[in-house]
Amino acid sequence: MSTQPAIRLTGLSKSFGSVVAVNSVDLDIAPGEFFSMLGPSGSGKTTVLRMIAGFESPSSGSVELFGKDVTNDAPFDRDVNTVFQDYALFPHMSVLDNVAYGLRVRGVKTAARISAARDALALVRLEGYGDRKPTQLSGGQRQRVALARALVVEPKVLLLDEPLGALDLKLREQMQVELKEIQRRLGITFIFVTHDQEEALTLSDRIAVFNEGGIVQLGDAEDVYRRPQTPFVANFVGTSAVFTADEASTILGHKGACSIRPEHMEILQGKAPSGVIALTGTVAETIFLGASTRIIVDLDAGKRVAVLEQNDLNMTNTKLGASVTVAVHSQFLAPLT
Amino acid sequence: MTTVSSSAPDRVGGAPSRASLARRGSAFLYRHAKVRLALLLSAPLFWLGLVYIAALAALLITAFWTVDSFTGEILVDWNVDNVTKVLGDALYHAVTLRTVTAAVLVTLIDIAIALPIACLMAKVASRAVHRALVIAILLPLWASYLVKAYAWRSLLSQDGVIDWMLAPIGGESPGYGFEGSVVTLAYLWLPFVILPIFTALERVPDSLLDASSDLGAKTGRTFRHIVFPLIVPGIIAGSIFSFSLTLGDYIAVRIVGGATQMLGTLVYANVGVANNLPLAAAVSLIPLGIIFIYLGVVRRTGALSNL
Numbered sequence: 001m002s003t004q005p006a007i008r009l010t011g012l013s014k015s016f017g018s019v020v021a022v023n024s025v026d027l028d029i030a031p032g033e034f035f036s037m038l039g040p041s042g043s044g045k046t047t048v049l050r051m052i053a054g055f056e057s058p059s060s061g062s063v064e065l066f067g068k069d070v071t072n073d074a075p076f077d078r079d080v081n082t083v084f085q086d087y088a089l090f091p092h093m094s095v096l097d098n099v100a101y102g103l104r105v106r107g108v109k110t111a112a113r114i115s116a117a118r119d120a121l122a123l124v125r126l127e128g129y130g131d132r133k134p135t136q137l138s139g140g141q142r143q144r145v146a147l148a149r150a151l152v153v154e155p156k157v158l159l160l161d162e163p164l165g166a167l168d169l170k171l172r173e174q175m176q177v178e179l180k181e182i183q184r185r186l187g188i189t190f191i192f193v194t195h196d197q198e199e200a201l202t203l204s205d206r207i208a209v210f211n212e213g214g215i216v217q218l219g220d221a222e223d224v225y226r227r228p229q230t231p232f233v234a235n236f237v238g239t240s241a242v243f244t245a246d247e248a249s250t251i252l253g254h255k256g257a258c259s260i261r262p263e264h265m266e267i268l269q270g271k272a273p274s275g276v277i278a279l280t281g282t283v284a285e286t287i288f289l290g291a292s293t294r295i296i297v298d299l300d301a302g303k304r305v306a307v308l309e310q311n312d313l314n315m316t317n318t319k320l321g322a323s324v325t326v327a328v329h330s331q332f333l334a335p336l337t
Numbered sequence: 338m339t340t341v342s343s344s345a346p347d348r349v350g351g352a353p354s355r356a357s358l359a360r361r362g363s364a365f366l367y368r369h370a371k372v373r374l375a376l377l378l379s380a381p382l383f384w385l386g387l388v389y390i391a392a393l394a395a396l397l398i399t400a401f402w403t404v405d406s407f408t409g410e411i412l413v414d415w416n417v418d419n420v421t422k423v424l425g426d427a428l429y430h431a432v433t434l435r436t437v438t439a440a441v442l443v444t445l446i447d448i449a450i451a452l453p454i455a456c457l458m459a460k461v462a463s464r465a466v467h468r469a470l471v472i473a474i475l476l477p478l479w480a481s482y483l484v485k486a487y488a489w490r491s492l493l494s495q496d497g498v499i500d501w502m503l504a505p506i507g508g509e510s511p512g513y514g515f516e517g518s519v520v521t522l523a524y525l526w527l528p529f530v531i532l533p534i535f536t537a538l539e540r541v542p543d544s545l546l547d548a549s550s551d552l553g554a555k556t557g558r559t560f561r562h563i564v565f566p567l568i569v570p571g572i573i574a575g576s577i578f579s580f581s582l583t584l585g586d587y588i589a590v591r592i593v594g595g596a597t598q599m600l601g602t603l604v605y606a607n608v609g610v611a612n613n614l615p616l617a618a619a620v621s622l623i624p625l626g627i628i629f630i631y632l633g634v635v636r637r638t639g640a641l642s643n644l
Contacts, residue, residue: 055547075550082551088544092566101562102552153552 004067006031006157006189007052012061014047021047023213024061028205029191031066031156036182036192036200039210040236045193048210049159052191053082066156076105083153084216085162087146089134094129095121095145102153120148140171151182157189164199176202197237201225209233227335233258241265241305242336251301252277252328257336262308264332267295267318268325276327281305283322293318297326368392400618409612419619429603433623436600439519440583446523447530447579448572455531456564459538460546466484474528481526486592489521493593513595516617522583530575537571538564573635580631584624 005028014022022044029035037045043246050056052063054075062071070078076199081102089098096117097104103113124144134142143163150158160179164172178204183190194200200207201221209217209224209232217233234240240259243293248254256279272278284304285296288311295307295318307326309318318324366373403414423429439569458470477485490513499510511517541564551557587601594602607617614641 053547053551055551074555076553076555080551082548084544084548086542086544088548090541090545090548090563101549101554105553105558122556149548149552 002009004031005029005064006033006066008064008067009048009052010062010064012048012063013059014044014051014056015059017166020213022051022058025215027208027215027218029189031189032187033205034180034190034192034205036194036204036270037210038194038197038207038237040195043210044213045210046161049082049161049191049193052157053080054078064119067335080157080159081150081153082159082161083143083146083150083163085165087134087142089142089149091134091147093134094130095126095132095134095137097244098145099130099135099149099152101149106153114119116152117148120152121145124148124178125150126292136270140175143167143175147179147182151186155188157191158183159327160190162193162195164194164196172199179203182202201237207237209237211236228259228332231257231259231336234235234334234336240334241303243303247303251279251299251303252330252333254333258333259336260328260333261308262294264329265305265307266327266329267297267307267309267325272325272327275330277330279328281324281326283318283320283324286318286320295324297324299326341350396618396621399615400622402615404613404615411614412566419616422616423619429620429623432598432600432603433627435515435598436584436624437627439515439522439599440580442519443523443526443583444530444579446519447527448534448576450523450527451531451534451575452572453600455535455538456537458531460543461539474531478528482588483592485525486521486589489517489524489589490593493520494519513593515597518590518594518597518599521589523579523585525586525589526579527584529578533571533574533578534568535571537568537574541567552616569638573638577632577635581624581628584627 004025007027009025009027012025012027013020015146025044025048028280037048039045039092048270049055051058054070054073054077058071062069064070088100089095091331093101096114099120100117103116106134118127120132121130124147126141126144126148129137129141129145133332134145136146143166146163159170164175167175179190179192192200192203201224204221206220208215208226211232217229219227224233228237228240230232231242234242238261240261243252243254243257245257248258249258259284268276268278279299279301281297281299281301283295284298287294287296290311292311293309295309296304297307298304307325354640399411400419401415401417403412403416403418404410405412407458419628446548454470458467462470492508493512494500495510495512497510503509511520545563545567546559549563550556554562585601587599590597590599591605600620604617604620607613607620
């Protein structure tokens, strides 16, 4: 494999009128990587994707594809393909014609393109659906057709724009597994845009967290989850209790701003072990989540925190208004910049 | 707390007695959807039946009557002479052919002009340009038909604007005649062709265009394979307007057509100059028949279901 990055973005910016959608993004994505761009809507992640695909031209900066500058190339001249959020299947064509479209455009002979399209449909487990129209398919099936249509032309990089957003939870989880499998099997670079932090954590080799037009943190799933560097990441990727520098020193006796996950705190039964910071408070709310319960505690020190308690064999019943001691496992405190 | 609970039952109890008849009527209509529909639609359907169906039926019947050549009065004397004359006479064949040719030309010209304008409006233009174009297209519809036809008469006239514009490249105005009629009618019906095509284009999601170019298709191919098939219903809807309006037109043809005879002018001449209403009715059956054939063909393509 070449040492060149599959995608290199340099100083990539995009403004729409006076609105800056993307502000100077620098990013290298390695060949074969499953890369996610995670962020709330309006954070610029989709605009970055559209600039990689060529649908938007950047206001400044450049896009390189395997070392070749494609900044000014039209979408049809780029070796990247896109799976669209709304699938964008051609409604007047059969499923097979949809999948074969890219090959037809490239002048592949009828017999060859039909057999390639059938193979692609088999890859996404839709054998036998070729004659149907897109409107006769369910959302999940349309999703697969869109995937097959993008994969059949063998792109070097596949761009996925919130492809699972419209699917229900069960189907989504199933598609996540299949996407990951297909990516591993074909070994091509996937760039996956999502606002769903769980999806990003599940699928990705690396994640770029976007906010307000820029990347606020870049790292693998564990990095981003365990060591959020800003209050935004701490609460966008999962939830955290965030302590400002002042709060950290007065409440936790800790130097510098930090955050901690609800599962790294517990309601203390009995004496505090060493290495934990014990804080007293009152239970304000309990939310039963099945395998766990989220307990909201108003600390006497004047801060509200959420504690996640596993509903395992030692499950305890925490009453509303009860006085409790919250144990903060200090080794999990993540310093914020 | 107590005031609310004591006054509330009074209000609830009072309401039905005050408006019980209206309420019961409403409830009856709510439960009986067919009665509701009948009440709503009977007046407009009566009007539609009277104006459209009855008038058309009268036309059909009149064609089978005749005119007393001395008194000029219509005689209820059932015969098919008018129809056989219209179908058999070489004059009517020539005029029909000319009128259909004009209708086809007008339709083709309008589609050729409407497609790029509608594309610009639906997919390319900024909001301001889009609004300006919509106004530019709709504004002439509010102006009188006659004014527009006479405007073209002056444009087409000898030493008129068109002569003046074409002079540098060695051309000249087509003058009053068949060509002038086609150009004027194409102008008159253009908005009716642009609007349905524009509507059809607006319904094509931009993501389909992105997807096509993403898969390697250049703009021309995207138009041929993706956009065009999806807007065919809109094109056909527009063509029905330009085609049928041209078939029936006589005013513009009389204003800019010179001596050109079309089916509409023949009907007009038979009603006015010749005072032969039955023959006029028989002539008017020709465009009616052609429209029915056209709609039948269009229906077969399935385009009408998307209108």
